[in-house]
Amino acid sequence: MLSSDLGQPFNPPVEDGLALMADTLLEDGFGEDEIRVMAVVNSRRVAGEDPR
Numbered sequence: 001m002l003s004s005d006l007g008q009p010f011n012p013p014v015e016d017g018l019a020l021m022a023d024t025l026l027e028d029g030f031g032e033d034e035i036r037v038m039a040v041v042n043s044r045r046v047a048g049e050d051p052r
Contacts, residue, residue, distance in 0.1 A: 001042040 006017035018039070025035050044050065 001046060002038050 002018075002021060004017060004021065005011055006014045011017060012020065022035050022039070025038075026032070030038075
């Protein structure tokens with residue numbers, strides 16, 4: 001699951017910061033499917049929702 005300090009006044013807005021985080025993960029060799037699991041699927045699991 002991904003975590004950040006986004007949303008604080010000295011950081012980028014959440015929507016921009018998440019895109020930057022995804023770009024960095026891609027540059028570091030993670031695949032799009034892996035990033036989706038970290039950003040979406042795992043977050044839904046923690047929230048008790050269907051992860052699809």
